[in-house]
Amino acid sequence: MANSLQTSSSTTTARLSLRSPSSDSGLDSGLRSVSFPLKSLKFLTRQIVIKQQNKSRRRTELVVKAMEVDISLSPRVNSVKPSKTVAITDQATALVQAGVPVIRLAAGEPDFDTPAPIAEAGKNAIREGYTRYTPNAGTVEIRQAICNKLKEENGISYTPDQILVSNGAKQSIVQAVMAVCSPGDEVIIPAPFWVSYPEMARLADAKPVILPTHISENFLLDPKVLESKLTEKSRLLILCSPSNPTGSVYPKRLLEEIAQVVAKHPRLLVLSDEIYEHIIYAPATHTSFASLPGMWERTLTVNGFSKAFAMTGWRLGYLAGPKHFVSACGKIQSQFTSGASSIAQKAGVAALGLGYAGGEAVSIMVKAFRERRDFLVKSFGELEGVKISEPKGAFYLFIDFSSYYGTEAEGFGKIENSESLCRYLLDEGQVALVPGDAFGDDSCIRISYAASLTTLQAAVERIKKALILLRRAVPV
Secondary structure, rough: OOOEEEEOOOEEEEEEEEEOOOOOOOOOOOOOOOOOEEEEEEEEEEEEEEEEEEEEEEEEEEEEEEEEEOOOOOHHOOOOOOOOOHHHHHHHHHHHHHOOOEEEOOOOOOOOOOOOHHHHHHHHHHHHOOOOOOOOOOHHHHHHHHHHHHHHHHHHOOOHEEEEEEHHHHHHHHHHHHOOOOOOOEEEEEEEEOHHHHHHHHHHOOOOEEEOOHHHHOOOOOHHHHHHHHHEEEEEEEEEEEOOOOOOOOHHHHHHHHHHHHHHOOOOOEEEEEEOOOOOOOOOOOOOOHHHOOEEEEEEEEEEOOOOEEEEEHEEEEEEEOOOHHHHHHHHHHHHOOOOOHHHHHHHHHHOOOHHHHHHHHHHHHHHHHHHHHHHHHHOOOOOOOOOOOOEEEEEEEEHHHHOOEEOOOOEEOOOOOOHHHHHHHHHHHHHEEHHHHHHHEEEEEEEOOOOHHHHHHHHHHHHHHOOOOEEEOOO
16 A cells, blocks of 8 residues: 655645555555644545546545644733743742852742741641641631731731631732622722732733822822722722832821722722731831721731741632622632642641731741841942832832933843843843832832842842943944
8 A cells, every 4th residue: 555645835734645456445444643733633535536448446535634723812811911020030940940140039938937836737737637628718717816816916807707718818819809890890009019910900801000109209109199090990999018019018197098088989999918917117017908997898808828927838818808708709719729728727827826916936037127128228229320218018129220221231232121120130140130010110120138138248249240330322
């Protein structure tokens, strides 16, 4: 039997010809396989009768057509931007693994180990066989512990059925946005913002409305600006205090003014992201938005264990709010991931048992963060043209480096914005930072000081050396 295969130049069609003997026996059996990446195959046969010198010969042709697989994605997914913090962190990690001595100051992850009592609780959970599914909303034990914490530390009262424990605060937030927003609703987001807020709004088919703030005002939202931007479509205001990426902390007086604006709009809810509440530097203090008069009924409070308790890998967060909204979020979670890890929940109970605001274990970390903040503020404050708003909480410094835009470096090119400056500092200084445009403010760069003081000292030295090499572009 003779086989022949013809393909088009685009490899979208292929023809395999099989010749039978001179008899009318039909199709031969021995077929060769042909693979077509990302394509499906459609098989067609046809019979051809060939007459030669009063003799007839039948030939069966097998036609193989390779059809393109539809690899289109949902418009909802296409509208979402990938996280730059994750991308830069992954890039820096890959460089380190390749042997490049990059200093990684991009990720929002404490460099401390999880406190021993918390880790031990997790180990005990495994030893004791506490490794099965828990209720979707979380165990009664951890939800009651969260209620106690919110009452004692934040002055807000909830019952366990008003608490939903999730796989990290990020899940708590996205479920809240999806539960309360309808297509076309507006989600009000002060900038600079955490990179995921606008994308979460888009996932819910809602529209993110960005309200810029200014470094001269410590990146705090002006209530008058908020009031001027609210419409009948405004559904959710997201506040983050202490803030990622700026470290700003909203004073109680300013939150009260914002609450007065919110109270005028019956449809407007508030999502209060309080994940950094324990990482705060005196005299600044934390105020939960739900504790303000008239705000409990319309506030969804999100918190978790990753930042204060150095438990990023445990993936544990929670939502507190009116039962109507919390139950809706729970419905999403039940069809999405179900309950959080049973082991992590046991560890979370231990974390909440360390004492007020995390006790000594957290206070030691906060003291170290403050020392690092002070060092960075002083070091970068020595650079001409750099603007700094001193963080009052969290572990980020959001510095205005826009005075370096328009400069250029030999072998690199022109520094045009925060992204090109970060690429330059990674290439020349081998320091990984996050460009401010990811957070809605292209004039700044975010530096995470969740790293040892020694590491930060080395990073500052590298950054300063790299900046010295920048020169103003000469007009042509």
